[in-house]
Amino acid sequence: MILLDGKRTSEAIQQEIAAEVDAIRENGGKVPHLAAVLVGNDGGSVTYVTNKVLACERVGFGSSLIRYNDDVTEDELLAKIQELNESEEVDGFIVQLPLPRHINAQKVLEAIDPRKDVDGFHPINVGRMVVNLPSYLPATPYGILQLLERYNIETAGKHCVVIGRSNIVGTPMSILMAKGGYPGNATVTLCHRNTIDLGYHTRQADIIIVAVGQPGLLTADMVKEGAVVIDVGTTRVPDASRKSGYRLRGDVDFGNVAPKCSFITPVPGGVGPLTIAMLLKNTLKAAKREVYV
Ligand SMILES: NC(=O)C1=CN([C@@H]2O[C@H](COP(=O)(O)OP(=O)(O)OC[C@H]3O[C@@H](n4cnc5c(N)ncnc54)[C@H](OP(=O)(O)O)[C@@H]3O)[C@@H](O)[C@H]2O)C=CC1
Numbered sequence: 553m554i555l556l557d558g559k560r561t562s563e564a565i566q567q568e569i570a571a572e573v574d575a576i577r578e579n580g581g582k583v584p585h586l587a588a589v590l591v592g593n594d595g596g597s598v599t600y601v602t603n604k605v606l607a608c609e610r611v612g613f614g615s616s617l618i619r620y621n622d623d624v625t626e627d628e629l630l631a632k633i634q635e636l637n638e639s640e641e642v643d644g645f646i647v648q649l650p651l652p653r654h655i656n657a658q659k660v661l662e663a664i665d666p667r668k669d670v671d672g673f674h675p676i677n678v679g680r681m682v683v684n685l686p687s688y689l690p691a692t693p694y695g696i697l698q699l700l701e702r703y704n705i706e707t708a709g710k711h712c713v714v715i716g717r718s719n720i721v722g723t724p725m726s727i728l729m730a731k732g733g734y735p736g737n738a739t740v741t742l743c744h745r746n747t748i749d750l751g752y753h754t755r756q757a758d759i760i761i762v763a764v765g766q767p768g769l770l771t772a773d774m775v776k777e778g779a780v781v782i783d784v785g786t787t788r789v790p791d792a793s794r795k796s797g798y799r800l801r802g803d804v805d806f807g808n809v810a811p812k813c814s815f816i817t818p819v820p821g822g823v824g825p826l827t828i829a830m831l832l833k834n835t836l837k838a839a840k841r842e843v844y845v
């Protein structure tokens with residue numbers, strides 16, 4: 553069993569990005585700038601957005617964090633997005649999800665200029681991804697592709713089972729694994745809440761990607777010997793023995809599943825750090841006008 557070290561892989565990618573930023577600066581160019589909009593005080597969201605901003609500093613990007621209370625109006629948010637769309641300084645920006653219920657998240661995402669949509673959530677970028685036009689790939693699936701590639705994991709002809717069909721992880725992941733090229737060319741099954749017998753599907757899988765948010769959902773009896781298991785889940789569960797008061801749990805029963813795997817990602821230290829690295833990669837692409845020329 554080989555542990556897919558997301559932290560180390562993320563650091564390697566961030567070093568590659570930092571070297572490019574140095575080159576841009578030496579040539580008198582403008583360094584990339586990422587802005588993040590955060591609404592409310594949800595602990596997880598604050599952590600992720602803070603990590604994103606810290607990562608910007610590490611690679612030499614400019615960054616701004618724009619925070620609102622959860623009573624912010626949709627109009628205020630849309631006005632800020634307009635400002636970020638027009639900003640000369642900001643190359644890319646994200647609006648952290650979830651948003652409070654009184655805000656129409658879809659409307660907010662569609663207000664983002666696709667050229668600055670470094671999360672890749674705008675329908676224009678989603679559509680361009682589907683038809684193989686240059687686009688910003690959503691950071692989590694993009695990071696998983698990087699892990700498969702950097703560990704030379706074979707995907708062609710493999711049966712890949714994706715569990716979860718969200719717009720930000722499961723659905724784009726299933727599309728990307730089915731595409732031509734490497735990593736891709738897999739035969740893909742997409743499972744969700746209506747799937748009748750989840751284990752029936754996962755037991756046939758060479759590669760399992762779980763993005764559900766239910767700690768321990770994938771148990772050892774559901775996994776074929778030698779499978780590759782990618783755990784996207786990050787759920788905070790109470791843990792009195794920690795000073796934070798919680799610990800992070802993935803969707804995989806890691807202790808029992810890992811011994812059966814050829815490769816597996818840990819949580820934390822697996823997919824999460826890659827998500828941050830690929831957000832930076834997209835921001836670099838935005839600054840270089842690589843996607844929309
Ligand atoms: N590491 C990282 O970088 C990231 C981690 N995450 C984490 O990944 C997890 C999933 O996130 P996200 O995709 O946004 O989640 P969503 O809650 O948007 O989607 C969850 C999906 O799982 C499906 N599902 C729920 N229960 C079951 C079940 N028992 N069997 C099969 N399918 C089920 C749902 O099905 P249905 O559609 O039928 O409701 C849905 O499609 C969360 O823990 C989140 O924190 C998310 C993004 C990035």
Ligand SMILES: Nc1nc(=O)c2c([nH]1)NC[C@@H]1CN(c3ccc(C(=O)N[C@@H](CCC(=O)O)C(=O)O)cc3)C=[N+]21
Nearest residue numbers: 599600646647648649650671786820821822824825827
């Ligand atoms: N607009 C938007 N874009 C997102 O990319 C987005 C979002 N909204 N909403 C929520 C999800 C979740 N997500 C994570 C990012 C990093 C870690 C991460 O770095 N996790 C670390 C641990 C972090 C910790 O200690 O909590 C790890 O798994 O090792 C996790 C989850 C991005 N998301």
Ligand SMILES: [Mg+2]
Nearest residue numbers: 651652653657
């Ligand atoms: Mg909402």
